[in-house]
Amino acid sequence: MNNLILISITVMSGLLVIYHHLGYPLLLRYLTKDKMRTKNQQANRFYVNSTADDLLPTIAIIMPAYNEAQWIAEKIRNLSVLDYPTNRLQIIIGCDGCSDDTYHLACATAKEPECEHLDIKVLDFKVNQGKVAVVNALVADVDCELVALSDTSALLSIDSLLIAAQRFNDPTIGVLNGHYRLIKPGSAGEQAYWDYQSQIKLSEAVLGSTLGAHGAFYMFRRALFEPLAADTINDDFILPMKIVEAGYRAEYEDTINALELESANNNQDHQRRRRIAAGNFQQLLRLKKLLLPRYKGIAFSFISGKALRVLMPFMMITSLLGSLWLAADYWLFMLLAIIQLSAYCIATYQLIRKPKNSHKVSKLLAYLVSGHIAGLIGTLRYLFRLDKGHWTKTSSPEQYSNNK
Structure with a gap:
């Protein structure tokens, strides 16, 4: 009886690991293969003002x-070269207690001949408040129809705003995501991961809504904004998904490119992924309504993509330990234990030795395993409230995050 329970738990854990990493993406592709949206044909302004701008x-x-x-x-x-009428565009930069020369450089650049046509406001917050507090303050102070949040290290394609404006002609869209691209990936695994994420977001949009957004660039209707709780970790997930929870769609537009200039080293990437993991657990608690059947495709994606991601490190450990325990009595579990140990050994070797000529699969495996290790640490630290201070600035893809 005890063995039967252990077998059931081990098999279920292993199947969920396989489903999250392979089954879900394949099922998502199958469900959306005949429903992919055709790309918009965007008519450029060619920087020529006209009455149509109004x-x-x-x-x-x-x-x-x-x-x-x-x-x-x-x-x-x-931003100065984006093809959008100046009298319809406002730019607000909130320097959040910077200890470097960000504020003065921003002011000086805004006065350059090629930038002086911009309606740009640079605010200097003397005391560091954290990203969430700054977002709340700045969004509350604008009365534009649409608001875009963008990282300083991400460059936007010149027709981004025109394409976004066209997409928001659809009144059901509350949030629009751009396509995140890396100018210099930290590894082949990182590049493969973000390519995978882009495809997932495109498919999620077809099912109902993309899940979350990327801080490099996303846009939402100002009227739908709800101030974020002060302790929010993953603001670029909670903010758009609150809008989705209210009944609007979050769409993905792969012709809007946000090109990330900054690359993270391994330590920065680990810290970032720890923070995101803590945020994943937090957002699961705060957006649990999205798990309800009435949200249909959104609930399916949220369970398969986000909820399982929180549980994944625990499922992987359970599957491995259960297989090792049962290996002495069952040859199938001995085989499963060998496969899992081999995969983790390959990932560990890749992470420690970093061989130059290693296969792409081993690099991706190492990136996934290191991500789940960071996820395990981040989730446990959140559960035991060990991160009581502020989250420090990390590198790409999130620039800096929330204070306590």
Whole structure:
């Protein structure tokens, strides 16, 4: 009887691991293969003002910034070349208690000849408040129809706002995500992971809504904004999904490109993924309504993609330990134990030795395993309330996060 219970738990854990990593993406592709949206044909303005500009929605681009001196000038110059009427666009930069020269560089760049046409406001918060507090304050102060949040280290394609404006002609859309791209991936595993995430988001949108957004660039209707709780960790998930919870769709637009300039080293990437893991657990608690059957495809994606991601490190450990325990009595579990140990050994070797000519699969395996280790640590630290101070600034893809 005891063996039967252990076998059931071990098999179920293993099947959920396989489903989350392989079954869900394949099932998602199958369910959406005949329903993919055709790409929009966007008519460019070619930077020529016309009376048709008055029909475009007003947009505010909001950028909370903490110690972004390396990127802020290039970001403002990038915004200056976006093809969108100046009188319909407002840019607000909130320098959140920066200890570097971010504020002065932003002010100086805004006065450059190629940027001086922008309606840009640079605010200097003397005391660091955290990203969530700055977002709440800045969004509350704008009255534009649409609000875009964007990282300072992410450059936008020049027709981004025109494409976004066209997509928001659909009144059911509350949030729009751009396509996140890395100029210099930290590893082949990281590149493969983000390619996979982009495909997942495209498929999720077909089923009902993408889950969350990426801080590099996403846009939402100002009227739908709800101030974020002060202790929010993954703000770029909670904010858009609150809008989805209210009955609107979050869409994905792969012709809007947000190109990430900053790359993270292994330590920064580990810290970022720990924080995201803690946020994944938090958002599961705060958005549990989205698990209800009435949300249909959104609930399916939320359970398969996000809820299982929180549980995945625990499922992997359970599957391995259960297989090792049962290996002495069952040859099938001995085989499963060998397969799992082999995979973890390959990942460990890749992470420690970092061989230059290793196969792409081993790099991806190492990236996934290291991510789940970070996820386990982040979830446990959240559960036991060990991260009581502020989250520190990390590198790509999230620039900095919430204070206590």
